[in-house]
Amino acid sequence: MPENPTTVEPTETGKQTGPAAHDARGVPIVLSELTKTYPGQAKPAVDAVSMEIPAGEIVVLVGPSGCGKTTTMRMVNRLIEPTSGTITIGGDDVTHLDDVQLRRRIGYVIQQIGLIPHLSIAQNVALVPKLLKWDKARIRSRVDEMLTTVGLDPDDYRDRYPRQLSGGQQQRVGVARALAADPPIMLMDEPFGAVDPITRSRLQDEFLSLQQQLGKTIVFVTHDFDEALKLGDRIAVLREGSKIAQYDTPEQILAHPADEFVESFIGEGAALKRLNFERVDSLPLQDDSVQTRETVDVSSTLHAALDLMVGKGLRQVTVARDGRPVGMVRVDDILDRVNRPAEDPTA
């Protein structure tokens, strides 16, 4: 069992190439002893939280309703002023920066989206570039680029108004707007919480592939643990007062939950969920001379492979690379992996 650290030193950090003000790629955020007590309340909503968010990673804050996720996140761009403690972005203490200027360098996406109703989609996306006084031609091409990036055809959507878009489309615009000025940091508060599960899953997939190119430092708030598992490079499981119950990679949290609170948050099926984090080609493949009725790709997750076996009532399936069989996995191989993980030397 790993201990339950309040500050976790990142093991692998993303590429860091410069100070916050000029760098589109992520920069680290460090919270130390961050506390917020709302006026007239006895208990702090955020209680002495310390945490390091590595550059270029998605850190998901997950926890029960009212535990202080939103409050924690909104202190980063100073929409809420901390009662005590500090936040540094790329080494700069945010309270020493002009708050309005600071926010122009931090993308911000909320569940309710908040597109400006009387401005066209293009004008909404152009909001921050305009504040930063980009020239017109640059703004125009950037708007089209961003709409394309989030999967909306600029010719079709540029001149529409927010209310002429579906919820999912509006949230794409929300993401495009937050990314428009290429901020090194993104704060996202349950951005996909208000759309149907299918759209949500698609938005999540697109968001992940976008992040692979962009490498922003992202603070992502959700109360959906499965979303946290899917999106997070790291997950901070928070309890009341934004206290960190565990801060680790999804695999580690699933394999070694710090305590009962974290376990209860993971919910049922932790073992099965772990299968999502390993690919078929991480297993020692069995000899492929045996004929099986079904085939999985080497890049499939163990979860997908097991699902196929359970669904078809099979004990083994063929593994293929580029459509050509390269071996076979058995149910037993998967069971062994779950109980003796790869990094475990006894495996």
Next chain:
Amino acid sequence: MLLSLYTVLAAVAIGLLIAILTYRSRVRADFTIATAAVAFTLPSVALFGFLVSIVGSNLLAVFPVLVLYALLPIVRNGIVGLQSADPNVIDAARGMGVGGFRMLWQIRLPIAWPVILAGIRVSTQLTVGIVAIGAFVQKVGLGTYGYDALDNLGSVNTQNKAIVCILFVTLIALVFDAVFVVIRRFTTPRGARA
């Protein structure tokens, strides 16, 4: 007609200023609306009379009263309109670095505009009507006809003069109204149209 125009312009300037200064605090906003409503219930003839006793029978006695009446709909709709912006829109904009003045000018005011315009429209109609009453103090505008009619009650022209007064006041109110439809059409951003 000119007097009505000046009255409305003055009321818009003062009313919006009051609205902008008070909309943020619920207490101040409610207090302002209540005060304006009380002022509104004072009988206009009494107010005219009061001011005449101070400044004499001239336009100075008429104009402030007219502006006072014209204020209520503008202040009220101004405050309601400025408060009507979706808090999430404001939060998202603030979170992306839209500052205080820009927020008011580029986001709150445009969102409030249809409501404010409706207030100005009501205010204009009121003003046209009350200007006619103001004629009792200072002979201006069409109210003069109404005044003459009452003054010479029973004479041959009473009815004619009263009818002229009513007809033209109505006509002017309608003209102003038509102007508003046009203004609204051209000043409401497409996205804000219902």
